Amino acid sequence: MQPTKGAELLTEEEVLSSARVTTLFPEPEMRNALIQNGVLAPDKDGALRVRFVGVAVAGGRSFQILPKIFPASSANVTSTMRQVIRALRRYARWQPQHRDEAPFLDPTASHTDLNALALADWLIRDYLSAGIYRRLRDREEISGSGQVSWRRTIERMVPVLSSGRPVYVDTVTRSAAKDRDYFVSRLHRQIVESAAQSFGYLLGYGPLNLDHEPFEPFGDLPALSLCQARIRQEMRDAFSDRAMQLLPMLLAWLTAIEKAESANLALYGTSSFYDVWEKACALALGNERDQWQVHIPRPTWRSAEGHIQAADTFAPDIVTRIRDGADEHLLIADAKYYRLSMPPHLQGQPGVNDVAKQLWYQRCLSGAARDRGLTRTYNIFVVPGPEHEEGFWSDGQVDLSGLPETTVKVKRLSGLQALERFADGTALDAERVRAVVMAA
Template sequence: MISEFIREQHRYTQRDICRIMHCSEDKVVPLIRRLKEFGVLKSVKYTDEQKNMSDLLDEDVAVTDVVEGDDEYLYVTTFVGVIVVAGRVLKCYPKYLPPNRTPQKELQQILKVLEKYNSKEQIISIFNDSSEGSTFNLLAVLLFLLQDYYENGVYTTTEDIVESNGFGEILWDKTINETFTLISENRPYYIDLQTKKRVTNDHDYFKRLHECVLTKASKELKEAGLLDLFEITDIDLTDEELDDFGDVEYILYRLEQELNTQFNTRKQLLLKTIYTYISQNGNLYDMDCLSLFGTNSFNLVWEHICADIMNNKLDTPLGAIKLPVPLKPEYDRKQKLIDLIEKPLWTATGKTAADTLIPDLISIAKVGTKWQFIIFDAKYYVPKLRAGTPPTRQPGIESVTKQYLYQLAYQKFIEDHGFDAVKNCFLLPTENKEIEDRGEVSMAMLHRLGLQNIQVRFLPAEMAYEHYLSGKIMDIGLLGL
């Protein structure tokens, strides 16, 4: 199977995509259309400025049809993760990694991050949604089946059998009514005790079917080169084929019958997934197959990771936050930090609006002997910051001004509780191994109000992911704020 790496937000020509897809221009046109339909590929006008950009603005997106040999447009990947389309595997890595690379190790870690990030969802993404409807997401189903197996094992059914003098629970009614009793000194003694034993039926239809589906799923992912990428061990449980279980209609009928009698939540979800897998009868080589595992919004993933590893206190009740001095009595202990930000008052109504400023994350840390109130903003940008040249690809003016306003919003709380210092900081991902101090962003008119300028730190993505996956809080002192 064709398998290639592509970079998020990179600009590709139609000829580039032909090379990546290993096909001619007439064959690549329907593939591009399909990727655009599901929002993982967008087109922009071909200009020198666009060619060098690393971010995609909504106003730059061109709504146009795909024409064979068209060199007026560039195509931009807006996805991080894995795309399988028409027998081709596209491994999409984040934009902070340099282009023209094969970052297998980095993408393995990113896929683990995406799995954890999505673990809060209780349903499996069996279908991809698009503007034109939905399509079966075979890749998500195959991954779910294998991961469920490694967490819970093979599908099992049990039955209870009765034994004489076994080691299970004694069935007293059956023992009294059906066995010989000895009476001694008016006390009954039972020579043979009837006991209950629960055994697994190794020849159960659904256990065998599950093993067959797992073996088939593992083989398909292995042939696509995805077992290594997702770091999943190969599964080979049986030589049986799906045809050995009857035709498709019969298998689906048996699954429906089992679902009607099964009340275990995990088993219900597993049976429904197997049912969908068999009824759709797809494979990764199908020309109509388009499967996705990943996200169009990796910026939200980066924000979530930073909030997690920096011990975000934004939604923590004030009474549960450790402060330099005890919480002042005028503050409600049940209030959260987010609730302290003022909302705009519209005097014509005498009421405040519902919306207000919302920081990404707030950390409260004791660094050495100093208590710091730190306002972080996790920015998913790849800026060019070179001495003597204007910055490019950097966060916009609205991001800068909001950071100053966040400090202003919390100024009273900070003064009331004796913090030694206030810090403002942008956190941006980098492929490098060390935290980089990249100076600060300043606006003199706001700094003159006594507000702190915004420091810029490039945070190694690999380090952030390691902390996130292991559930560890990062030492904020390492940032050197």
């Protein structure tokens, strides 16, 4: 599968006219496959709306798909897309329970045929950290530099007597040597080269040169059945941690790339990027939600016969503590992957249900916070913002009367910085969070 190098740039929520759809995806089967896999969704008048964030190879074309919070006219699309891919990569590793929501990020997914890009990413990262797979071969020599094997020496060598005792002039030595012609090592090199050449640039990797490796590639890849048989044999014979991790991935790659070539389609990303944003905000601010969830009431149902059962309830996105000198306060935050703007017109705002729910959380948790010695409870929406030197800043509020608490503040978190910090695993500066949250 050899896609074109120049990637088309799309943006999540972008509407593609019917004419552009036909230009980008002339085959109806490809359009249907993209709709079925959540990349595109039907819109008005034959148009299609982009619902995906990540990268794709479809019909021989390469696509980079930005989150909706970044304009396609971004000053540096390449660096922005690199941070998006890094965030997706961490999301796939950090939240394995969400892999069913994002199967195209999971190299081990068994319920999709389109994860060749995720396998390519895994194989390239594995090579960069551990190199080409090597199988050491035992080698016997006469008086070599290895360790003496006395059992083999006694079996094979004739001693001379010295003072009535046997002396072995020559000994059998054993050492481990790298097998430069080892089939699996050569296959590993060829697979890594192929993955890097086909998909490396889409996944944010620079050129990968393996000419220094001692294992010669095959030229033409041996028959699929032979490659699979040799890998399976190696899986039976090798028990190192590296072998147990790498060999199944090589086997999976052979199947995945064949399916990708047959479908002419491979995907790396998610149609649920809002969940990536929520995880990025939780890491940026810190999250202790599990410690506070017990204080969120559950609806209790009672039958006419008197049977009682509690049902599931809401769960806030983020609950954490912020320190202010000797005092501690509670912060309740809702991470919204919305493009909120005003003026001239209010658009992209959280709905009234979201506002009421945040105020209800505050009412439920403020008493528990006081019982734990916390002084105040703050309530915020966190929405993506443009690039901003401060990274995290205040941007208005929403008020809703009818509850004891009536205000939810709006805070902006720089989209690019949020994804970069998420990928790096670093939170926002605690003092900056305190200052912004407590700002009037």
